[in-house]
Amino acid sequence: MEQQLFWLWGGIAVISAVMMILKRNPVHSALCLVVVFVSLALLYVLLGAEFLAAVQVIVYAGAIMVLFLFVIMLLNLETEVRSQGLSRVAFKACSLAGTGLLLLLLLGGGAVKALRAMAPEQVSGVPGNTQAVAELLFTKYLLPFEVTSILLLAAIVGALVLAGKRD
């Protein structure tokens, strides 16, 4: 059952990601990206990270994508004009990304083997629920958590300075 769900949602994620980079209308790209984020959230549930799945839907698929759609519609963009010689560039880009994928899989295989040697795979018994995340977040990672609030404040100020009205 879990295997089928993985293939279903992983397949949806990959197909929508490919659609996202192929669609020429930016609004369509944004909607495809929402589908990718939702299927990733479902994969997080499969991995036992329910809290992060909820946050993924609320923050990524909700807040961030609404921001993207706002900007796309504010700018009133026409569909993307194909620049000249794009197919050559696209071919190069795809071959580059494919080579990168191969490298990633080869190197990652070695890294995963090393990790397995360090700690044997103990899949069950991980408390992936909200309480466990909160306990770790407010004890071991309290300082990074507080620094994050400063980061968000800086981001708000920066966004206002950059996008604010100028005389």
Next chain:
Amino acid sequence: MVGTTQYLVLGAVLFCIGVAGVFIRRNAIVVFMCIELMLSAVSLTFIALSRSQGSIDGQIFVFFIMTVAAAEAAVGLAIILSLYRRRQTINVDEFDLLKW
């Protein structure tokens, strides 16, 4: 039970689709969305490895990645807006301010 390797391969595939998108697309907002996709792929890798290691520290990292992604989206879109005001375009080929 789905193996960790499958999740890692899925994360790598999504990351490389994002890389290809950054190279192919000319629209700055779509390039930005591809970067968000790459961040999400890394998050998936973090969560899969956190399960295989039997600890939830990886999930905390994903929490921080999401915070950084939100801040990045706010600032990045503000930069794109102000670039659009100056140049009336968001085609990344047009932006050669740092070239001389």
